[in-house]
Amino acid sequence: MVAHGTRSVRGVQAVGDLARAVARRVGTVRVAFVDVLGPSPSEVLGEGDGAAVVVPCFLAAGYHVHTDLPRHVAASGRPEVTVTAPLGPDPLLADALVRRLRAVDWRPGDRIVLGATGSSDPRARADVAAMAALLAERVGDDVAHGFQAAGEPLVSDEVARLRAAPRRVFVASYQLAPGLFHARLHDVGADAVTAPLGVAPEVVELVAARFTAVRAASGRA
Structure with a gap:
């Protein structure tokens, strides 16, 4: 592993x-x-x-x-x-992300940003976009996605963009484990950030x- x-x-x-x-x-x-x-x-x-x-x-x-x-x-x-x-991307990860969102009081109608680390490889960025689409299927609403280290859009920019609507904004942490990039997600201005996928x-x-x-x-x- x-x-x-x-x-x-x-x-x-x-x-x-x-x-x-x-x-x-x-x-x-x-x-x-x-x-x-x-x-x-x-x-x-x-x-x-x-x-x-x-x-x-x-x-x-x-x-x-x-x-x-x-x-x-x-x-x-x-x-x-x-x-x-x-x-990833995989439907099982979408199921896990939904459970993580519910654990921080996300409700249908709240906006979601899938927060990934980012990559200079366009194939990795495409994988994150595909994962956001799978999560959108699960929640029945659009799911934005953003990056922190490489690639656009930035997670913080997506959170700010969605703030224009009168709905809460949640970041679904697309991180396997706690670390620097997960910690940074708490600084992007969302109403809540989910725990890493972990176990x-x-x-x-x-x-x-x-x-x-x-x-x-x-x-x-």
Whole structure:
């Protein structure tokens, strides 16, 4: 299970909690990080020589999924590695986001901005837009989306734009774990910000499903 990495102790703990929850469904799960801290994917994969399944725990497919992770797999020298699709966009994540919104008193009619980190990769930005569309289907209303680190529109600009209407504005945090980018969402002027997706049951189910699909296809189910 590969995550981005964070200096937040709570963020690292959240990734560990997710790995343990998934392990209860599928068996042994190892965690690796592509940035900030270790172990790296190449280090974890290099510790064995059997078949391995890598699940990228990213909510959109940008540089880390398309470039960084394949480089780590090649550097590991492990001969039989399958890399699954990342987590998002996916309808299960939309279900989790709706539950997170309800937990902060969102109600039908309130406006929503899906708050993502951002990426220089247009494919990642397209994934976030697709996730906003899936969430819109669930709530029966338009859902805006915005970025913080790279890409437009900015989350803060979208919140300000929606403030023009006499309705409350909620930010649905499109973050897997607590960290710097989730914390910044609390400064954009929304009425409330949801918790990160973390160990939401839908996320656990999605990670486990990515793994079991590979296992089933290889005849090891």
